[in-house]
Amino acid sequence: xxxxxxxxxxxxxxxxxxxxxxxxxxxxxxxxxxxxxxxxxxxxxxxxxxxxxxxxxxxxxxxxxxxxxxxxxxxxxxxxxxxxxxxxxxxxxxxxxxxxxxxxxxxxxxxxxxxxxxxxxxxxxxxxxxxxxxxxxxxxxxxxxxxxxxxxxxxxxxxxxxxxxxxxxxxxxxxxxxxxxxxxxxx
Amino acid sequence: xxxxxxxxxxxxxxxxxxxxxxxxxxxxxxxxxxxxxxxxxxxxxxxxxxxxxxxxxxxxxxxxxxxxxxxxxxxxxxxxxxxxxxxxxxxxxxxxxxxxxxxxxxxxxxxxxxxxxxxxxxxxxxxxxxxxxxxxxxxxxxxxxxxxxxxxxxxxxxxxxxxxxxxxxxxxxxxxxxxxxxxxxxxxxxxxxxxxxxxxxxxxxxxxxxxxxxxxxxxxxxxxxxxxxxxxxxxxxxxxxxxxxxxxxxxxxxxxxxxxxxxxxxxxxxxxxxxxxxxxxxxxxxxxxxxxxxxxxxxxxxxxxxxxxxxxxxxxxxxxxxxxxxxxxxxxxxxxxxxxxxxxxxxxxxxxxxxxxxxxxxxxxxxxxxxxxxxxxxxxxxxxxxxxxxxxxxxxxxxxxxxxxxxxxxxxxxxxxxxxxxxxxxxxxx
Numbered sequence: 001x002x003x004x005x006x007x008x009x010x011x012x013x014x015x016x017x018x019x020x021x022x023x024x025x026x027x028x029x030x031x032x033x034x035x036x037x038x039x040x041x042x043x044x045x046x047x048x049x050x051x052x053x054x055x056x057x058x059x060x061x062x063x064x065x066x067x068x069x070x071x072x073x074x075x076x077x078x079x080x081x082x083x084x085x086x087x088x089x090x091x092x093x094x095x096x097x098x099x100x101x102x103x104x105x106x107x108x109x110x111x112x113x114x115x116x117x118x119x120x121x122x123x124x125x126x127x128x129x130x131x132x133x134x135x136x137x138x139x140x141x142x143x144x145x146x147x148x149x150x151x152x153x154x155x156x157x158x159x160x161x162x163x164x165x166x167x168x169x170x171x172x173x174x175x176x177x178x179x180x181x182x183x184x185x186x187x
Numbered sequence: 188x189x190x191x192x193x194x195x196x197x198x199x200x201x202x203x204x205x206x207x208x209x210x211x212x213x214x215x216x217x218x219x220x221x222x223x224x225x226x227x228x229x230x231x232x233x234x235x236x237x238x239x240x241x242x243x244x245x246x247x248x249x250x251x252x253x254x255x256x257x258x259x260x261x262x263x264x265x266x267x268x269x270x271x272x273x274x275x276x277x278x279x280x281x282x283x284x285x286x287x288x289x290x291x292x293x294x295x296x297x298x299x300x301x302x303x304x305x306x307x308x309x310x311x312x313x314x315x316x317x318x319x320x321x322x323x324x325x326x327x328x329x330x331x332x333x334x335x336x337x338x339x340x341x342x343x344x345x346x347x348x349x350x351x352x353x354x355x356x357x358x359x360x361x362x363x364x365x366x367x368x369x370x371x372x373x374x375x376x377x378x379x380x381x382x383x384x385x386x387x388x389x390x391x392x393x394x395x396x397x398x399x400x401x402x403x404x405x406x407x408x409x410x411x412x413x414x415x416x417x418x419x420x421x422x423x424x425x426x427x428x429x430x431x432x433x434x435x436x437x438x439x440x441x442x443x444x445x446x447x448x449x450x451x452x453x454x455x456x457x458x459x460x461x462x463x464x465x466x467x468x469x470x471x472x473x474x475x476x477x478x479x480x481x482x483x484x485x486x487x488x489x490x491x492x493x494x495x496x497x498x499x500x501x502x503x504x505x506x507x508x509x510x511x512x513x514x515x516x517x518x519x520x521x522x523x524x525x526x527x528x529x530x531x532x533x534x535x536x537x538x539x540x541x542x543x544x545x546x547x548x549x550x551x552x553x554x555x556x557x558x559x560x561x562x563x564x565x566x567x568x569x570x571x572x573x574x575x576x577x578x579x580x581x582x583x584x585x586x587x588x589x590x591x592x593x594x595x596x597x598x599x600x601x602x603x604x605x606x607x608x609x610x611x612x613x614x615x616x617x
Contacts, residue, residue: 138344
């Protein structure tokens with residue numbers, strides 16, 4: 001309002017101006033929302049929630065990349081040496097401290113969202129980098145054998161997706177684990 | 188309008204009738220054909236015309252490409268190949284559009300550097316400069332969206348990396364990124380909205396260009412001497428003088444453009460973009476298009492995601508402060524002995540950053556023409572990034588106060604005539 005707030009000068013007309021402008025403003029904001037929200041993931045996209053994977057063909061040391069929710073997921077059958085390397089790292093050496101046991105349900109099987117937490121590239125599964133895990137060639141982030149960030153610009157560890165062992169050799173990625181199982185939700 | 192004593196006079200009854208109802212002929216006559224323009228503009232002032240021309244080329248070639256392109260993840264790559272192989276003159280239209288984007292950026296960088304050198308950003312042209320920055324940002328967005336559309340490996344991973352810049356925002360970054368994607372990763376939903384926006388933004392650019400020209404026409408053009416127009420003796424009408432000059436330089440520019448289209452159409456692109464997008468494998472060495480390389484080097488110079496992204500964005504936004512950071516009374520670097528050197532140093536720094544932006548992301552020593560230099564790439568990018576920001580934030584304000592500029596000429600016409608007669612340029616008494 002152009003004039004000063006002085007009760008004597010406030011008229012019913014001022015009230016109508018403010019009330020109508022407010023109502024129009026709220027209406028405009030509300031009508032904008034569908035135009036904004038249409039860009040969020042649609043129902044069919046959200047429905048791509050779970051994918052089943054058979055672990056049995058993997059040999060020790062092998063890494064495969066599968067697709068879950070349009071994202072690549074690494075499944076790595078770790079060797080005993082890789083497991084030990086991951087477990088032996090003191091947590092205070094880590095940028096995003098997390099114990100290896102909080103990142104796996106069974107130590108032999110490391111399941112990770114293969115999206116570098118820097119700018120979203122897929123780390124190179126053929127280049128294990130300085131820490132035996134992965135090197136992301138885009139901007140030089142390096143991960144260890146637990147998929148934890150050790151060097152380079154990425155701020156966080158590779159995310160662990162929710163997954164559930166259907167049998168000893170079958171996992172359902174995207175499904176919440178049974179309450180008994182220990183898994184760290186991360187990222 | 189600067190010194191516009193001229194006014195349009197309709198010549199016949201119909202023109203008078205139209206002029207009193209829709210004065211469109213008057214608008215064109217007064218603000219284009221007869222527009223008083225400093226008589227001393229050199230070739231660096233023809234890039235406005237070149238850029239307008241390139242915007243038209245991109246819009247026309249883009250509209251026809253959209254008649255053949257299919258914005259779907261399963262068909263986009265093949266539809267581009269179909270344009271290249273089967274559509275009549277499709278190869279020409281696509282190479283025109285893809286190389287046209289690069290030529291557009293070459294022209295805009297020269298246009299910006301011209302503005303920096305001759306002080307075109309200084310009062311009273313600050314709003315003109317700010318609108319130019321808006322156009323440049325819109326061009327960056329449009330170029331990025333367009334590069335995604337062929338859905339090759341570089342398209343896909345470029346889109347992934349750039350959209351992930353938003354994930355650096357604390358707390359809401361992840362939600363914003365998924366909102367941009369419409370998914371959990373770049374996918375078909377993303378491609379379709381990118382196509383929609385890529386079609387829209389050039390028209391937004393055209394709209395801001397109108398504002399840019401409007402803001403140009405209030406104070407009138409700057410000129411190589413950087414001094415104000417003092418009267419009609421300092422100007423010539425835009426037509427035929429600058430329509431001819433712009434036309435000549437557009438023709439030369441088209442020769443360079445044609446060289447790329449017809450003889451080296453993929454020189455400025457990347458071979459990996461002829462590999463269809465694969466969401467499970469990132470190419471070993473991803474680089475952005477050449478026009479983003481200096482910014483990319485700034486992004487990578489910091490081993491921290493959020494700070495890297497902030498620095499990269501600031502590298503452009505800092506230009507918006509320049510009219511107030513430059514403390515010198517003199518516009519043109521022709522009369523600023525120190526700033527002139529610093530301008531060229533800045534250009535070299537930007538080129539070096541661009542060179543580093545194209546290198547692999549490791550901290551090995553720089554190898555330049557086969558010789559290994561005793562400096563790491565990371566350290567060098569950090570030093571150059573530091574200098575880049577220091578140039579604007581520290582050097583420019585201090586040099587403006589400390590430097591003694593050379594005397595500027597008394598007027599444009601006197602300087603022009605003195606140059607023609609080979610005599611000394613009369614300087615303004617102060």
